[in-house]
Amino acid sequence: xxxxxxxxxxxxxxxxxxxxxxxxxxxxxxxxxxxxxxxxxxxxxxxxxxxxxxxxxxxxxxxxxxxxxxxxxxxxxxxxxxxxxxxxxxxxxxxxxxxxxxxxxxxxxxxxxxxxxxxxxxxxxxxxxxxxxxxxxxxxxxxxxxxxxxxxxxxxxxxxxxxxxxxxxxxxxxxxxxxxxxxxxxxxxxxxxxxxxxxxxxxxxxxxxxxxxxxxxxxxxxxxxxxxxxxxxxxxxxx
Numbered sequence: 001x002x003x004x005x006x007x008x009x010x011x012x013x014x015x016x017x018x019x020x021x022x023x024x025x026x027x028x029x030x031x032x033x034x035x036x037x038x039x040x041x042x043x044x045x046x047x048x049x050x051x052x053x054x055x056x057x058x059x060x061x062x063x064x065x066x067x068x069x070x071x072x073x074x075x076x077x078x079x080x081x082x083x084x085x086x087x088x089x090x091x092x093x094x095x096x097x098x099x100x101x102x103x104x105x106x107x108x109x110x111x112x113x114x115x116x117x118x119x120x121x122x123x124x125x126x127x128x129x130x131x132x133x134x135x136x137x138x139x140x141x142x143x144x145x146x147x148x149x150x151x152x153x154x155x156x157x158x159x160x161x162x163x164x165x166x167x168x169x170x171x172x173x174x175x176x177x178x179x180x181x182x183x184x185x186x187x188x189x190x191x192x193x194x195x196x197x198x199x200x201x202x203x204x205x206x207x208x209x210x211x212x213x214x215x216x217x218x219x220x221x222x223x224x225x226x227x228x229x230x231x232x233x234x235x236x237x238x239x
Contacts, residue, residue, distance in 0.1 A: 107193030184215035
């Protein structure tokens with residue numbers, strides 16, 4: 001069944017007027033015909049079945065009871081070079097992240113003013129939407145605006161971790177924290193140059209625990225994939 005993603009709340013019996021881009025994708029690219037049934041995925045109100053009434057309108061027929069993971073995963077990732085950051089967004093979406101929080105730290109190479117940050121958010125959301133369609137997710141990833149490291153205190157969960165390459169204690173390996181099966185987890189990933197010790201101290205004061213991702217030093221985008229894969233493994237194999 002064909003699927004459309006809407007960044008809005010809908011209810012049964014609503015008539016949705018698609019924007020030009022969405023209408024082109026549904027009617028011209030997917031060649032959806034009148035009265036054809038379609039699956040509608042929304043940002044906050046769930047998944048629905050609907051049908052095409054006439055271009056560019058969809059009618060919402062019924063809500064779909066879908067299974068979703070109870071665990072909420074927030075990935076706080078420092079800005080890195082554009083191509084790597086966009087690749088990371090795509091893979092994080094495919095690997096099940098719920099919320100992504102980009103932030104700036106002392107070793108961040110990429111510098112964005114307010115205007116550039118707004119443009120980047122638009123592009124990043126487009127990348128996430130494309131990845132969502134590709135992997136057929138039932139939910140849209142929530143992308144927060146770019147913030148400072150000190151604002152990460154606003155994104156704490158039941159379990160709060162910071163991946164730190166200098167953390168060598170076996171008891172601090174990320175897998176140890178996942179064994180408790182927290183209902184929500186926030187993990188912070190640093191930039192290419194890593195976190196400064198002063199930044200680690202700040203995050204520790206906020207309640208984030210240092211964790212190790214193993215003996216090797218990983219690239220930022222690799223670390224993000226490692227974290228999400230470890231969580232997925234714990235939930236579906238060990239959990």
